[in-house]
Amino acid sequence: MASAVQAALRKLLPAQVPPSLSTLPGNLYEVLSRYPRDGVGQRVYQTRWGAKGIEGSYWEVTRTKLKCEGQHGKAWGVLVWKGKRVSERDEKIPGGLKYRWAVGESRIKPGFKPLPKPSS
Template structure:
């Protein structure tokens, strides 16, 4: 049996009604809390570098958490995460520790980059 364009468009409309209008929060590509950032990765963020965006504004460069393990709940919006802290590219914690401020601050992937602030000399 051959499919006609009319039948395909009808099937396409039926499928479109079943699909959600937007991606779940765990798959959205925007900065967010720590769990939203690392839950997008298929491995739960293990081995990824993450930093608080406010570190960039405070001129703190090359600082990040290296995620070692994670647990998620509520579709990747909440959970627990552990890692190693690197501050100005030097390892601070010898053994893994719980990452604090996960929900309180906005996070991004990669190490922090100090923003250049230009000052006017008068």
């Protein structure tokens, strides 16, 4: 049954799929609104981190306050940067509307080439 629903959704244009059913990256609050308890407990990352070669980084969401049907709001969490926990306690997650977000951990994009180190 679930696969039939997913197949029907794939046939729709991305603009026709309700935001709560979309699997595409979006602003932080759109992504969190797709999950139970408004995404508390989810790991989220900025999609641009992979393009910059940042791997294994994410925010673990501890609480949220969403409004406007999940288009805006506030979210707090604990930052894990390159596999190491940075935050001692939860803090407000910055850039919720400014960047594109996805669920999971950041990973390096295929074809990523680091910049050469400057010679002194």
